[in-house]
Amino acid sequence: MVETISNFLQDIVGTSPIGYYAIVFIMSLLPAVSGPPIVISLGVALGLPLIPTAITTVIGNIIPVPFIILFIRMIFEWLGKISKTLGAFTEKLEKKAEAKGNSFKYGMFFGLLLFVAIPLPLPGMGAWTGALIAAIFNVRIRIALPAIAIGVVIAGTITTLVWYFLGTWI
Numbered sequence: 001m002v003e004t005i006s007n008f009l010q011d012i013v014g015t016s017p018i019g020y021y022a023i024v025f026i027m028s029l030l031p032a033v034s035g036p037p038i039v040i041s042l043g044v045a046l047g048l049p050l051i052p053t054a055i056t057t058v059i060g061n062i063i064p065v066p067f068i069i070l071f072i073r074m075i076f077e078w079l080g081k082i083s084k085t086l087g088a089f090t091e092k093l094e095k096k097a098e099a100k101g102n103s104f105k106y107g108m109f110f111g112l113l114l115f116v117a118i119p120l121p122l123p124g125m126g127a128w129t130g131a132l133i134a135a136i137f138n139v140r141i142r143i144a145l146p147a148i149a150i151g152v153v154i155a156g157t158i159t160t161l162v163w164y165f166l167g168t169w170i
Contacts, residue, residue, distance in 0.1 A: 020046045021056055028060030035061045035126035036156040037119045044163055051160070058156040061127050062149050068131035069141050094136055096129075108139050109147045116151025119158045127152050 013019035024043045028035065036057050043053030076094065080087030116130040127148050134144035 017048065020048055021052070024048065024053055024056050025060040028057045029064055031064075031128040035116075035119070035128075035152065036159045040156065040159045040163060050163055050167070054156050054160040058152055061152045061156075065127050065131045065148050066141060066145055068128060069135050069139075069144055072132060072135045093132065098133075098136055108134070108137065109143050112139070112144060112147040113151045113154075116148050117154035117158075119155040126155070 013022045020043070023046070024039055027042060028039045036054070039057040039061070040050075040054050043057065044050060076090040079090050112130050112134060115125070115133070116127055118125070130148045130151065131144065133139075134141075134148070
């Protein structure tokens, strides 16, 4: 899926370094891509320098977080009114986030931070799901946003260090 999206974006923005950074940035905004581990790897595969790629990825991954926290419940309610199928889908997402968030109830800041900071390239991990958990548990944005942002920076740093050391060994 990442390759398909990347090829589609290459057709739009071209294959110049600026186009590749645009691809990295756009990919880091998407929920299905799982944030820094996949997107930094994509940037490296495109031949971009590691540090600027990591910075672009981290910024792009943080941008949607406040919007998710503030508006996702309204969007879910609206989708439920439009279609039973969409309502069932959003209900499934909420239950998934609740299941992941139950263990974080009492230490929500550190729970969100750790949840987002562990750079696993798995669906359902990262800033989008962290923001969804924060929204479902009504965590104030002044607590959730810094926790998720710090988590994204940590995940980006870990991924960058892994790629740096892989680059020196290869």
